Amino acid sequence: xxxxxxxxxxxxxxxxxxxxxxxxxxxxxxxxxxxxxxxxxxxxxxxxxxxxxxxxxxxxxxxxxxxxxxxxxxxxxxxxxxxxxxxxx
Numbered sequence: 001x002x003x004x005x006x007x008x009x010x011x012x013x014x015x016x017x018x019x020x021x022x023x024x025x026x027x028x029x030x031x032x033x034x035x036x037x038x039x040x041x042x043x044x045x046x047x048x049x050x051x052x053x054x055x056x057x058x059x060x061x062x063x064x065x066x067x068x069x070x071x072x073x074x075x076x077x078x079x080x081x082x083x084x085x086x087x088x089x
Contacts, residue, residue: 001031001060001084008053009039017054017072024074028081030088060084 005021007014018035025033038045038053048057048064055069058080066080 001028001058001088003031003033004044004048004057004059005033005035006038006045006048006050006053006055006057007035009037011053013070014054017056020072020074021056021077024078024081027078028085030085031081058084060088 003021003025005018007018021033025031036044038050044050050057050069052070054072055067056072056077057064058066058068058077065084068077
């Protein structure tokens, strides 16, 4: 499982969401994560069709299973992490 976090430089919302995401990921150490600034690595944003930041793309087995952008509902994200953890154990 992998979470790709796409952010924009000088984005206050991105910074707050990143902090909360890091806190959540501490409860799910089996989920690998990667931070990509879309301003400096636009190829990643283009490859995954990310048009706004922040964007969180969640992959399981190399396939995107969910995407959250701009306004992140952490209850939904945590529920997804929990459900996938249960399925893969």
